[in-house]
Amino acid sequence: MKVAFGMKAHSGWAALVVLGGAGGKLQAIDRRRMELVDKEEGSWAKQPYHAALGLDAGEARDLVTRGIAAARRIAVREMRAAVERAEGSGHEVAACAVLVVDPMPDWTVDEALAAHFRMHKAEGVLFRGALARAAEACGLTFFGIPEKQLAEQAERALGIPAGEARKTIASLGRSVGPPWGKDQKDAALAAMIALRGRAK
Numbered sequence: 001m002k003v004a005f006g007m008k009a010h011s012g013w014a015a016l017v018v019l020g021g022a023g024g025k026l027q028a029i030d031r032r033r034m035e036l037v038d039k040e041e042g043s044w045a046k047q048p049y050h051a052a053l054g055l056d057a058g059e060a061r062d063l064v065t066r067g068i069a070a071a072r073r074i075a076v077r078e079m080r081a082a083v084e085r086a087e088g089s090g091h092e093v094a095a096c097a098v099l100v101v102d103p104m105p106d107w108t109v110d111e112a113l114a115a116h117f118r119m120h121k122a123e124g125v126l127f128r129g130a131l132a133r134a135a136e137a138c139g140l141t142f143f144g145i146p147e148k149q150l151a152e153q154a155e156r157a158l159g160i161p162a163g164e165a166r167k168t169i170a171s172l173g174r175s176v177g178p179p180w181g182k183d184q185k186d187a188a189l190a191a192m193i194a195l196r197g198r199a200k
Contacts, residue, residue: 006191012037012046015183049119075130096135097143097194
């Protein structure tokens with residue numbers, strides 16, 4: 001069947017939910033934690049801007065650059081693995097939705113490190129951006145759904161009240177078992193929008 005990925009990113013990992021539909025019935029195909037940092041990199045790679053704080057300017061820029069490059073590389077690797085798992089089970093990946101936040105201003109590393117709220121903003125964008133690039137690198141139809149507008153986007157794309165969509169999502173959780181918390185539910189709702197192919 002045709003399936004869609006829904007993803008909600010955090011520092012160093014993302015909740016991935018795969019939904020499919022056959023005969024008008026929605027199914028949860030997969031639910032897992034997608035790691036976006038290699039264990040050997042250590043905790044610094046989860047928050048490279050914070051890890052760079054206190055280093056001299058050159059070292060800070062190098063560390064952040066390494067962190068961004070690693071996140072992008074690992075996201076592509078993990079996205080390809082997710083596509084291969086789905087295709088290995090006989091499914092066709094139709095689309096990928098990632099919950100996104102407002103884009104980061106065009107700050108340099110030095111500017112981002114100059115204010116704590118900027119570091120948080122930069123790291124909030126980092127892994128979401130890596131997943132978006134990975135989806136495109138894997139040739140998937142990509143939807144970036146603003147996280148704060150998820151309910152509104154769902155109503156518009158699905159043509160049903162957000163509460164009704166959330167009831168459907170909650171029932172899907174019973175079929176795949178825990179964990180099925182807010183991360184998984186939000187990722188599933190994003191996947192549901194992507195599966196309909198009408199995110200706006």
